[in-house]
Amino acid sequence: MMRHFSPPWWARNPHVQTILPVLTKAGRPDLTRQRLELSDGDFIDLDWLGQPKAQQPIVIIIHGLEGGSESHYVRRLLNDCDLNSICAVVHHHRSCSGETNRRARSYHSGDTQDLQENLSQLRLKYPDSPLLAVGYSLGGNVLTKYLGENANASLITRAVVVSAPLQLSACAKRLESGFSKVYQSYLIKQLRHKAAEKVNNPQLSQDMPVSLSQISQLHTFYDFDHRVTAPLHGFDGVDDYYRSASGMDFLQYIQKPTLVIHAADDPFMTADVIPSAEQCANQVTYELHSQGGHVGFIDGGTPFKPRYYLEQRILHFLISQEA
Structure with a gap:
């Protein structure tokens, strides 16, 4: 039951x-x-x-x-x-x-x-x-x-x-306010770390759309997805990614x-x-x-x-x- x-x-x-x-x-x-x-x-x-x-x-x-x-x-x-x-x-x-x-x-x-x-x-x-x-x-x-x-x-x-x-865009925006920012910060740090590893890999660095200094400036999902996720996976920016993937x-x-x-x-x-x-x-x-x-x-x-x-x-x- x-x-x-x-x-x-x-x-x-x-x-x-x-x-x-x-x-x-x-x-x-x-x-x-x-x-x-x-x-x-x-x-x-x-x-x-x-x-x-x-x-x-x-x-x-x-x-x-x-x-x-x-x-x-x-x-x-x-x-x-x-x-x-x-x-x-x-x-x-x-x-x-x-x-x-x-x-x-x-x-x-x-x-x-x-x-x-x-x-x-x-x-x-x-x-x-x-x-x-x-x-x-x-x-x-x-x-x-x-x-x-x-x-x-x-x-x-x-x-x-x-x-x-x-609805990815709404959720990304939600994580930019209040206590929810704590969850965003925790996850973004992990994503930035993985992106930095690839930038530091000579075999992959030329395919990465960002530099190490740019990665350190990405603090929201919206920013990370616009600068990293979308270009890496063939989307025309973050809005195209969120619309297509939701x-x-x-x-x-x-x-x-x-x-x-x-x-x-x-x-x-x-x-x-x-x-x-x-x-x-x-x-x-x-x-x-x-x-x-x-x-x-x-x-x-x-x-x-x-x-x-x-x-x-x-x-x-x-x-x-x-x-």
């Missing part, structure tokens, strides 16, 4: 919901790493929990900005998959598995090509295993865009999208059962990420909670050992195949 999400009194603040999970990370089961060589000469790394038996589903976990197998939400889902003997694989974006990727380009919010290559390989190797996907934050936007782009041709059977910035317009084309979960108090978002019923295809189940923060959704336990709503909700939708 699915429980409804209701935060405890001590976790009603959106920043508590967002930050406490980072400070109280659970352990995770052992994983096996696989390197997937991509068609453009680059690579991504996949971390496997188990191997699928005949016709057993595979849960594909797509992390958020600068996340990976060590992210608190990924660890928790891997633990629950392990408890339920569910095979899972973490799809790392380029340069997010602990090793810098080979090319100047990296990953972005609308990059569905690497996901497509991974899914195609999984389908070839495990033709009888349903492919189920969970995307968090940036990874949720990527997943939404993939599902809409491919419609009935999607290789994913069922999907869950959590805390996705479906998942909102792809919701109407989704043809596979998909659950989208947002919290209205998400400090990374504004109301612009909330779709209307007309913007969602019939196969989309939209779940908006008044509280929950960004990839939080603590619904019990104690501040030292929180209990979460997300994992139960995700696996209930994917495995039991109920809305």
Whole structure:
């Protein structure tokens, strides 16, 4: 029986919901790493929990900005998959598995090509295993865009999208004000560090659109995406990137059962990420909670050992195949 999400009194603040999970990370089961060589000469790394038996589903976990197998939400889902003997694989974006990727380009919010290559390989190797996907934050936007782009041709059977910035420009602007600037600063430092590594690499520096001194002046997502992300990935500036990559317009084309979960108090978002019923295809189940923060959704336990709503909700939708 699915429980409804209701935060405890001590976790009603959106920043508590967002930050406490980072400070109280659970352990995770052992994983096996696989390197997937991509068609453009680059690579991504996949971390496997188990191997699928005949016709057993595979849960594909797509992390958020600068996340990976060590992210608190990924660890928790891997633990629950392990408890339920569910095979899972973490799809790392380029340069997010602990090793810098080979090319100047990296990953972005609308990059569905690497996901497509991974899914195609999984389908070839495990033709009888349903492919189920969970995307968090940036990874949720990527997943939404993939599902809409491919419609009935999607290789994913069922999907869950959590805390996705479906309107990128609005979310970038939101992170420039109030306490949300703390999150922006934390993430921008990581992005700047990776960009600087590539500028310092003689084999990549000529392909980088910025110098070291320019990187140090990039303090907002809008600036970073305009000077680095957009030119590196073939967009005509930040506005073209945000418009092309935002998942909102792809919701109407989704043809596979998909659950989208947002919290209205998400400090990374504004109301612009909330779709209307007309913007969602019939196969989309939209779940908006008044509280929950960004990839939080603590619904019990104690501040030292929180209990979460997300994992139960995700696996209930994917495995039991109920809305």
